[in-house]
Amino acid sequence: MSSTDENRPPKSAYKLFKWFCDSRYFEELQGDLEEHFYRNRESLGHKKASSIYWKSVLGMIRPSVISQIKIKYPLNNSAMFRNYSLVALRSIARNKLFSFINIIGLAISMVVGLLAIAFITELYSYDAFHEKKDRIHRVIITQHEGDQEPAFYASVSPLLGRQLETDYTSFEKVVTIYRNLNGDVKKGDNTVSLNGFYATEDFFDVFTFPMIHGSPSSALSDPFSLVLTETSALKVFGKIDVVGEVISWNNQNQLKVTGVVKDPPRTSHMNFQAIASFGFLEKLNARNTGLMSWQNMWNSHVYILLPESGSTTNLQADLDKIAAQENPKLYNSSFEPELQSLTSIFPGRKLNNQLGARMELKNINYIVILAIIVLASAAFNYTNLSIARTLKRAKEVGVRKVVGAQRRQVFLQFIIEAVIVSLMALVIAYFLFQLVRPEFLSLNRDIQRTSTLELSAIHYLYFLLFSVGVGILSGFFPSVILSRLKPSAIVKGVSRLKSASGLSLRKLLVGIQFTLSIGFVLLVGLAGKQYDFALNYDLGFETENILNIYLQNNDVDLLSNSLAQLPEVETISKSSWVPSVGGIWTNRGKYIEGNDSTTVNLMNVNGAYISNLGHELLAGDIFTDGLDRTQIVVNEQLVKRFRMGEPIDALGKRVRLQGRNRTIVGVVRDFQHATLDNEVAPFAFLSEPNGYRLLNLKISSDDMAETMLKIEAAWSELDPVHEFQAFFYQDRIERAYASLSTSTKTLGLLAIIAIVISILGLLGMAVYTTESRIKELTIRKVLGATTSHLLRLLSRNFVIMFVVTSAVAVPLSLYAFKELIIPGMVHTINIGFWDLSRGLLIIFGLTAVIIGSQALKAARNNPVKNLRSE
Amino acid sequence: MKGTHLGEFQELVLLSIGVLYPEAYGVGIKEEIYAKTGRKVTLSTVHAALNRLEKKGLIKSELGEATKIRGGKRKRYLTITSYGIKMLSESRAQREQFWNAIPEIVFDVN
Numbered sequence: 001m002s003s004t005d006e007n008r009p010p011k012s013a014y015k016l017f018k019w020f021c022d023s024r025y026f027e028e029l030q031g032d033l034e035e036h037f038y039r040n041r042e043s044l045g046h047k048k049a050s051s052i053y054w055k056s057v058l059g060m061i062r063p064s065v066i067s068q069i070k071i072k073y074p075l076n077n078s079a080m081f082r083n084y085s086l087v088a089l090r091s092i093a094r095n096k097l098f099s100f101i102n103i104i105g106l107a108i109s110m111v112v113g114l115l116a117i118a119f120i121t122e123l124y125s126y127d128a129f130h131e132k133k134d135r136i137h138r139v140i141i142t143q144h145e146g147d148q149e150p151a152f153y154a155s156v157s158p159l160l161g162r163q164l165e166t167d168y169t170s171f172e173k174v175v176t177i178y179r180n181l182n183g184d185v186k187k188g189d190n191t192v193s194l195n196g197f198y199a200t201e202d203f204f205d206v207f208t209f210p211m212i213h214g215s216p217s218s219a220l221s222d223p224f225s226l227v228l229t230e231t232s233a234l235k236v237f238g239k240i241d242v243v244g245e246v247i248s249w250n251n252q253n254q255l256k257v258t259g260v261v262k263d264p265p266r267t268s269h270m271n272f273q274a275i276a277s278f279g280f281l282e283k284l285n286a287r288n289t290g291l292m293s294w295q296n297m298w299n300s301h302v303y304i305l306l307p308e309s310g311s312t313t314n315l316q317a318d319l320d321k322i323a324a325q326e327n328p329k330l331y332n333s334s335f336e337p338e339l340q341s342l343t344s345i346f347p348g349r350k351l352n353n354q355l356g357a358r359m360e361l362k363n364i365n366y367i368v369i370l371a372i373i374v375l376a377s378a379a380f381n382y383t384n385l386s387i388a389r390t391l392k393r394a395k396e397v398g399v400r401k402v403v404g405a406q407r408r409q410v411f412l413q414f415i416i417e418a419v420i421v422s423l424m425a426l427v428i429a430y431f432l433f434q435l436v437r438p439e440f441l442s443l444n445r446d447i448q449r450t451s452t453l454e455l456s457a458i459h460y461l462y463f464l465l466f467s468v469g470v471g472i473l474s475g476f477f478p479s480v481i482l483s484r485l486k487p488s489a490i491v492k493g494v495s496r497l498k499s500a501s502g503l504s505l506r507k508l509l510v511g512i513q514f515t516l517s518i519g520f521v522l523l524v525g526l527a528g529k530q531y532d533f534a535l536n537y538d539l540g541f542e543t544e545n546i547l548n549i550y551l552q553n554n555d556v557d558l559l560s561n562s563l564a565q566l567p568e569v570e571t572i573s574k575s576s577w578v579p580s581v582g583g584i585w586t587n588r589g590k591y592i593e594g595n596d597s598t599t600v601n602l603m604n605v606n607g608a609y610i611s612n613l614g615h616e617l618l619a620g621d622i623f624t625d626g627l628d629r630t631q632i633v634v635n636e637q638l639v640k641r642f643r644m645g646e647p648i649d650a651l652g653k654r655v656r657l658q659g660r661n662r663t664i665v666g667v668v669r670d671f672q673h674a675t676l677d678n679e680v681a682p683f684a685f686l687s688e689p690n691g692y693r694l695l696n697l698k699i700s701s702d703d704m705a706e707t708m709l710k711i712e713a714a715w716s717e718l719d720p721v722h723e724f725q726a727f728f729y730q731d732r733i734e735r736a737y738a739s740l741s742t743s744t745k746t747l748g749l750l751a752i753i754a755i756v757i758s759i760l761g762l763l764g765m766a767v768y769t770t771e772s773r774i775k776e777l778t779i780r781k782v783l784g785a786t787t788s789h790l791l792r793l794l795s796r797n798f799v800i801m802f803v804v805t806s807a808v809a810v811p812l813s814l815y816a817f818k819e820l821i822i823p824g825m826v827h828t829i830n831i832g833f834w835d836l837s838r839g840l841l842i843i844f845g846l847t848a849v850i851i852g853s854q855a856l857k858a859a860r861n862n863p864v865k866n867l868r869s870e
Numbered sequence: 871m872k873g874t875h876l877g878e879f880q881e882l883v884l885l886s887i888g889v890l891y892p893e894a895y896g897v898g899i900k901e902e903i904y905a906k907t908g909r910k911v912t913l914s915t916v917h918a919a920l921n922r923l924e925k926k927g928l929i930k931s932e933l934g935e936a937t938k939i940r941g942g943k944r945k946r947y948l949t950i951t952s953y954g955i956k957m958l959s960e961s962r963a964q965r966e967q968f969w970n971a972i973p974e975i976v977f978d979v980n
Contacts (some may be wrong), residue, residue, distance in 0.1 A: 008941075025917070028933070031943030032913050038939050039897070059914040064921050670904035 009037045010050050013057045020066050029060065075857065080771065081410075081416070088417035091393075092317040092424075097767060098389065099421070101760040102382050106425035108753050109378035109401045110470065111432045114270045115440055116371040116463050118433075118453045123359055126346040127448075130208045131303060135172075136342040139302040139319065140351060145333040154301065154345075155494055156337060158278075159292050161302040163322050171307040172316035178638045179355060180299055181276050184721055185236050186248040191721050192235045194228075197273035197282040197355075204261070206305045207270075210284050213243045214259030223279030225258035233260045255280070264502045267453070269346040270356045294326040297335065301355050304339070311340050357450050368745075374753055377516055379474035380509040381761040382418060386478035387506055390485075397482050398490035410483040418475020419468055426467035440750075444742040445735075477505070510765060511805050514843070519810035519816065520751035521839035525819045526831065527747055530741040533829045535733060539580050542614030542672025543729035547697040547711070548727040554693050554718060562714050568701040569573040569711075573612040574692040576604030579673040579727070581736040589684065590656040593640040598641055600657060601673055601683040604691035610668065612698055619647040620666025627687040632657065633666035635673075638682035655684065662686060675736055676827040759846055762798075766851050770794060770858040777858050778866040790859035795851045802847060806840055876928075876961050882907065883919045884958055887929060895934070895945040896920070920948060928954035929941050 014030075020030060033056055040049035092099040139160060139631050145153045161176030178198040186191050204216035204227075211219065212230065219227050221442065226247070233240045236247065242257050249255045255276065264271050285291040304315065319337040327334040338511045340348065347359040397410055405413075538564075560572050577583055589600035608628035610617065620633065622772060627633070634653065636647065644650040647667035654661050699709040708726075715724040734741070770777070777790055787795075814831065822828055829835075876884070886902040900916050901911055923929045934945040950958070953969040 020900035027912070027916060027943050029944040032917075034941040034943060035937075035939050036900075036913060044893045050953065059912045060917075062914055062918060064918045065914060413980060864922050 004016070006040075007046070009034060009053045013050075013054050014853050017057045017060060020061060020614050022065060025065060029065065031371070033057065033060075038498075041726075060261055062842060068590040074152060081752065084413045084416045085247045085420065087413070087727050087828065088420045091417065092421065095389070098385050098764055101764045102385060102421050103428065105378045105381045105426045105757045105760045106474070107428035107432060109374040109754055110425055110429035111436055112750075112753065113466055113470070114429055114433045114463060115436065115453070116367050117466060118455060118459055119367065119440075119447075119451055120364055121459065122267075122453065122460065123347050123364065126357075127269055127342055129265055129267065130342060132206065132208070133342050135308065135310070136206060137304050137305045137306065137315075137321065137339040137344065138345060139304065139337050140298065140340045141335040142338065143839060144336065145332060147628075152349070153297060153428060154340075154353045154355065155297050156302050156335070157292070157294050157297045157326075158300040158302070159294055159296075159326065160319070160322055161300075162292065164302070164318065165200075166303070168318045170316045170318050171310070172307040173206050174200075174201045174795050175203050175206050175303045175305075177203070177270070177277055177301045177303065177355065178278060178281050178299055179301075181272075181274065181281075183250040185232075185274070186251065186761055187245070188237050190236060193231070193721055194236075194274040196230055196272075196274040197274070198276050200277045200278040202305075203275065204259070209261045209264060211259050211261045213241055214257075218258070219259035220275065220277040220279075221427045222256070222258065222592060223277050223283050224253065224282075224619075225277050226255040226257050227259040227261060227275045228257055228274055228720045229261055231262045231263050233257075239338075252402075253280075268356075269354075280479075294329055294335070298353060303342075315339065325830060346836050359446060359450055364448075364639075370750060373516060374750060374757070375470060377513050377754060377757050379470060379514055381764065382421065382474035383477045384506050384509050385419075385764045385768070386414075386475070386764065387481055390478070390481055391772070393482060394485055394490050397485050398487045401487040409480045413480050414479035416476045417470055419471030419476070420473030422474065424465060425470075430463070444738060444746055457566065457701050506765075508760060510758075511801060511808075513761055514801065514805040515809040515812070517751070517758040518806060518840060518843050519813040520736045520747060520754045521842055522745045522810065522813040523817055523821065524744060524751045525815075525839050526829070527740060527744040527821050529738060529824075529835060530822055532828075534737045534740060535730075536678050537672065537676060537827065540615070540669055543733065545699050546613065546729040547699055547726055548575075548729060548732070549695045549711070550698065551693055551695065552719065552725065554720045554722075556695070559715070559718055560695055561694065562718060563697060563711060563789045566707070566710055566714065568699050568707045570698040571576060571612045572698075572855055573609035573696045574606040575609055575694050575696055578690045578732060579603060579694065580671075580675065581732045582675050584674055584678075587658060589638075589682070591644075592654040592656055592661060594642050594644070594653075596642055598682055599640065599654070602657065603683070603685055604688050606687060606692070609696065610666070610685065612696055615671065616669040618665075618667045618669055619651055627665070627685075629660065629687060629689070630662055631665040632662040633668060633685040635668055635680070635683040636670045637680050638684060638744045639667055641682045657684060657686060658688070672827075677824050679826050740821070755843070755846070759850060762847060763850050763854070766794075766798075766854040769797075772868050774858060775860070778861065778863045781861075782860070782863050787856070787859045791852065791855045793850075794855035794858065798847060798851050802844060808834055810840075876957055877919075878918050879911075879915075880903060880923055881958070881961060883916065884923060884928060884954060888950055892947065892949060894948045899948075923954070924948075927951060928957055930960070 181196045590597040
């Protein structure tokens with residue numbers, strides 16, 4: 001009988017049969033089937049025989065034939081799992097050092113994971129309370145101006161909202177919100193200052209801020225209506241059932257309270273104490289046509305509610321239409337509107353002019369990445385030590401396999417062991433988490449404002465899943481390696497397995513850990529140095545003992561005169577804002593004689609400011625109060641930019657700024673007017689009497705607290721309503737570089753974690769190496785090797801590893817420092833030899849101590865002890 | 871199958887094994903049954919019956935030689951055990967008893 005394929009029974013049927021047939025019967029039955037086939041083939045032909053063969057195979061699908069493998073294990077597996085857990089616990093208890101290293105290492109790094117989980121779930125719970133959250137979108141715009149980089153704004157002109165409302169239908173509702181509602185609410189003798197925003201009628205229909213009293217849909221329809229939060233109502237009236245009451249607003253208008261809502265939840269990206277009608281804003285701006293102009297996009301936000309099952313396509317087309325119609329009215333610039341869903345606002349992309357709390361998505365990504373790095377590092381420890389100890393567990397695996405365990409059962413066993421270790425670590429991590437929580441919250445003002453890290457049931461579930469996940473990941477490689485062992489190979493001798501125990505993988509993992517530790521240590525050093533550098537940078541003027549006080553619409557001269565009477569106050573000046581801490585104010589400046597123009601940084605001051613803040617005058621007189629509206633003081637950069645020659649030559653030249661020709665009466669030495677991210681640019685001090693917002697007090701006092709009380713008392717006398725707001729210049733500079741300080745603290749924490757983990761790992765490896773080579777070492781010793789010789793032998797590998805990882809870690813961390821920590825920073829520290837070698841020395845020192853102590857212990861051992869028993 | 875009772879089909883299979891002695895095996899039995907009774911049975915039915923018979927101890931099996939027509943697979947040859955013979959003859963005796971108890975008149979009527 002020929003055995004070419006076409007003469008044989010159908011292959012697929014054969015395969016199917018082989019798959020389901022019990023191996024005990026396969027040979028006999030397949031033989032029968034085949035014989036039957038050939039007989040049929042002779043009498044009935046190939047086709048018919050094949051089909052009969054198929055039928056016969058399918059007929060074989062019956063309980064007596066089907067392989068029982070799918071239900072071969074009894075359903076009751078609990079005995080097996082109990083055994084796995086028992087063995088795991090025994091093995092954990094027997095190797096106390098290794099278990100300690102694994103559990104502590106995992107616990108420490110898990111803290112970072114737990115923080116990340118708690119933090120991120122909290123951030124993603126923002127705005128989840130709005131019932132229509134999936135249908136609400138916000139209009140954001142991209143501004144293109146000349147050849148400048150595009151700028152992104154969360155705000156858009158109220159005109160857009162108005163036009164949508166009147167001319168378009170591609171949505172259900174639209175709400176325009178205008179920021180900067182603040183005013184003094186007066187009821188009887190009680191005056192309370194409230195903040196919030198103006199909003200159009202449908203606000204409470206679109207957003208879910210439950211109204212306790214009043215009607216949500218009509219609360220904002222009358223221009224002279226005001227909606228209060230529960231807290232504000234209590235502050236003003238002492239009760240919350242206040243609908244219909246009339247209050248005096250800023251002593252100018254009478255507003256009727258039309259609604260009281262619950263306080264906005266902390267997880268709301270918009271926050272308010274009161275909401276007034278948009279109509280009220282229009283009444284206030286009755287003579288100001290600029291309110292509804294297309295370029296007035298600084299304070300207003302437009303939110304749109306889509307119909308159920310509506311798409312954004314039509315809406316976007318309408319927005320584009322409005323933009324195309326309005327953009328030509330702008331000079332040299334255009335706005336490009338875009339929709340952003342409510343759920344992606346917080347956390348979301350970086351936008352200017354946000355309404356309330358902000359959190360960049362980027363930060364969250366960083367946190368996730370850091371958590372993964374740290375966790376991976378700890379998981380490596382587990383993987384490493386477990387693989388290293390493969391040999392010790394090999395016999396156990398061998399016995400299990402001989403008794404009948406399948407590969408996946410052994411695999412499962414070791415995974416379960418890893419999960420148990422990970423769960424133990426979780427318990428410790430949970431307590432550590434409670435310890436670290438306040439530290440984390442105080443890391444940074446954004447975090448403090450946006451999160452509490454309070455845990456709920458869902459968090460515990462996440463923690464548990466997370467921990468099991470970590471266990472599975474860290475146990476995966478060891479389980480693969482251990483379950484792969486063949487009983488025959490184990491029986492032949494454990495020593496032969498050595499080459500198979502993943503030595504290169506282990507080296508790689510330890511290498512990665514080391515790279516991380518070195519990297520973090522270096523980064524902490526560099527970030528800390530940069531932070532110090534920024535704080536102590538010579539700005540070019542004096543900030544020591546300068547107290548800035550917000551005027552809050554009080555009469556500038558009245559306040560200044562009253563404060564000047566205090567003996568501790570040396571000098572007082574007036575200014576519009578605070579330079580060097582992050583803000584900027586620029587405008588176009590035109591050099592009249594030179595017929596040239598450029599962007600000029602501006603600041604409104606009185607003449608006393610220059611000397612009060614210790615600016616060094618290069619040309620011109622010392623100004624007292626003499627600066628008037630037609631005079632300016634400029635910096636060297638401006639002189640240079642307009643090619644006016646020497647500072648002295650610039651005096652008397654005129655520059656057109658803020659719609660007025662102004663004469664240069666002084667030139668100051670260049671100073672760092674913005675944060676260190678920026679180069680020094682042309683700058684001009686001008687003097688507009690109505691433009692002051694701050695008083696700058698130079699104070700000399702032995703008892704600062706006492707002085708502050710005096711100043712506050714003077715303030716309260718003049719303005720009993722508003723809270724005294726003041727800050728020392730130096731504090732504000734610190735705040736301006738808070739992100740650097742946060743980086744330093746975070747990196748510090750991570751460095752400690754990374755070092756602890758890698759040191760633990762190293763300790764484990766060192767113990768293992770010396771233990772597994774103890775016989776070799778003893779024999780060497782007996783044959784005459786000295787202690788130092790043995791030390792060298794044991795530590796050689798680690799030194800090589802240290803050198804290699806340093807070579808990787810140093811360039812990597814330099815790169816990370818430049819790209820992640822100080823991107824765009826213009827003035828940076830010089831990184832010297834010591835900045836790098838200090839970190840390396842720390843790590844090397846720790847390594848040397850760990851390895852050295854283990855090696856020394858092994859080398860000093862009494863040879864008899866180790867050789868006596870075999 | 872309940873108890874030691876021998877099913878009708880099982881009895882047929884058992885008898886075929888006896889007829890084919892000493893070379894009774896799956897396909898042979900199937901064809902023997904077809905030849906003698908005209909019943910078309912599938913291999914799996916035969917196999918299931920053989921399985922049960924062997925479990926009851928009525929037959930025993932051993933693997934024979936491999937032949938080319940079977941794709942190199944060996945046959946499982948089946949022989950009746952003495953217990954199987956006993957069961958067969960018991961079953962036969964039972965029937966004989968019934969046969970003998972039927973009055974002659976019954977045959978005449980039909």
